[in-house]
Amino acid sequence: MTGTVTDVPRAADRRRTRRRRGRAWGLLGCGMVLAVPAALLVVRLTGLDAGTPLAMPMVLFPYSAVLAVLVLGVMVAVSALRSRWALAVVAALVVAHVALLVPRFVPEGRHVPSDSVELRVATVNTNSGGADPRALVELVRTERIDVLAVEQMPSDGVDALDKAGLGALMPYQELHPEYDSSIYSRHPLSHAGTTQVDTAWPQTTAEVAVGGRRVQLVAVHTYYPLGDVNRWTRDMTALTSMARRSGPDAVFLGDYNASLDHTPMRRLLAAGLTDTHAELGHGWARTWPVGHALVPPMIQLDHVLHGSGLVGISVGERTLPGTDHRAVVAVLALLPAKGRAMAASSSLLPCTVCQPGPRR
Incomplete structure (x- = not known):
């Protein structure tokens, strides 16, 4: 009986460990995907594409905004990924992209x-x-x-x-x-x-x-x-x-x-x-x-x-x-x-x- 009782918290610990690892890997994956929108945003704001090879990937800037929105949606939908600081960072990234792109979709x-x-x-x-x-x-x-x-x-x-x-x-x-x-x-x-x-x-x-x-x-x-x-x-x-x-x-x-x-x-x-x-x-x-x-x-x-x-x-x-x-x-x-x-x-x-x- 003692062995059975002891196994219960151990199993719970293992589940918590797996959840923490899964969350960590999930956030890491989101971060890796968001590296592209973040990098292009920096280039867009600083003008580093002028006269540099960074001019080529800049044509993908609108697509990077879509990518950031998709990642934000995944993080909101998956409870394990709902980290306040992570959501705040991704939301800020999305807002920055939208602020730069929306004017061209609004007729003058x-x-x-x-x-x-x-x-x-x-x-x-x-x-x-x-x-x-x-x-x-x-x-x-x-x-x-x-x-x-x-x-x-x-x-x-x-x-x-x-x-x-x-x-x-x-x-x-x-x-x-x-x-x-x-x-x-x-x-x-x-x-x-x-x-x-x-x-x-x-x-x-x-x-x-x-x-x-x-x-x-x-x-x-x-x-x-x-x-x-x-x-x-x-x-x-x-x-x-x-x-x-x-x-x-x-x-x-x-x-x-x-x-x-x-x-x-x-x-x-x-x-x-x-x-x-x-x-x-x-x-x-x-x-x-x-x-x-x-x-x-x-x-x-x-x-x-x-x-x-x-x-x-x-x-x-x-x-x-x-x-x-x-x-x-x-x-x-x-x-x-x-x-x-x-x-x-x-x-x-x-x-x-x-x-x-x-x-x-």
Whole structure:
């Protein structure tokens, strides 16, 4: 009888020991999983991704927020993991992520006067001319695109688009396949050429008259951080300098190889540009990669940014056969200027970093 009584507390001790060990291992596992969101949060807050290899994992920042929320849910659901200090730490991590991400999901709701003039723009990286030219021309036709920026389109891609009928829809063209970006337009272009700034390759620029005002266009294609993160950072810095010199009537559209969580992109936006997706509450757009059976589009590298003289009305992504990027289509409206004279004379500063180039 004595042996039986003695065995009862021993068995209870063993159960408590197993529970403590299980809890310790569970908390350790949660901590290991949360190391990723915590590290990315530190990088996001400190800007350590600019010019460093940390730029690559920063594209996963929104996913790290989801991961943190899932871990918090597990800790709340499993009683053995309900440690006050652990829950407080994880909750703080979730709150920090949410605070940084929520603004891009909340539409700004800016008023657009009914008589505002619209500008319909699109951008697509053609993947070295791999995009189906007929599909791209059909996109321009059905979406009634006014301005199209194309990136990574070689000379044979230019010819293919011309044969598919793009020239009939957009007869005004500033083509620089050797520099990886070109501009097509329904309306006449002026002051067209390429930039003379410190980028891996010149960016194609032009101006288009819309509603009696001149809108500066920049077809953007930066270097990619996986290839040379310093080169990519310099490209983004050069674009930021251009944005500071531009007036409110400006549209920078293209493949930035950057997400909204990258420090260089945030600096570019702080120079006076607005991301149309974030402005309209489409904060988790995904434009790359496309065409992979096992990997869906996960991150946004392609953006339409505009100055304060314009406002976004709508934005969306379109999939085209043959390219690994989704096209971005945006409808912008020109906000009324304080005076027509002011709008005509000072809505756009002269482009001081451009050189003329060949046109069609």
